[in-house]
Amino acid sequence: MTSYEYQVIPAPRKGKKARGVKGTEARFALAMQEVLNEAAEDGWEYLRTDTLPSEERSGLTGRTTVYQNMLVFRRAIKDMSADQEADAEFAAIAALAEVDETVEAAEENFAPSLPSATDANEAADTAPSIERHDP
Numbered sequence: 001m002t003s004y005e006y007q008v009i010p011a012p013r014k015g016k017k018a019r020g021v022k023g024t025e026a027r028f029a030l031a032m033q034e035v036l037n038e039a040a041e042d043g044w045e046y047l048r049t050d051t052l053p054s055e056e057r058s059g060l061t062g063r064t065t066v067y068q069n070m071l072v073f074r075r076a077i078k079d080m081s082a083d084q085e086a087d088a089e090f091a092a093i094a095a096l097a098e099v100d101e102t103v104e105a106a107e108e109n110f111a112p113s114l115p116s117a118t119d120a121n122e123a124a125d126t127a128p129s130i131e132r133h134d135p
Helices: 024-041 082-110 117-126
Strands: 003-010 045-058 062-077
Touching: 003 024, 024 045, 024 062
Parallel strands: none
Antiparallel strands: 003 062, 045 062
């Protein structure tokens, strides 16, 4: 089973000037080509371009939605043998179980203890009374 890691970067917003490249479309294509080739040099495979919403502030209290074009790349992570993969899955599950036990223990130790009704009544009987004197 092949595992992948992913990289997401913003798509170029404007074209790149170069000798012999004329027109907006050609300049933009050149900018995209350079980004894709740079990523490919590092072993990244281009998958797709996604347009995703992003909420941003507008003025002091307003919000507006803008759309960002993102380039998605992936590259294979070194394949593990079946035994190594099973060991990794077991280690991950064991780590999650350990975290759950730690959380449960912490919840038990930090749970507030309420006084019994008898203790609460005794405390009320021994509390000093406050008398008001009207002037």
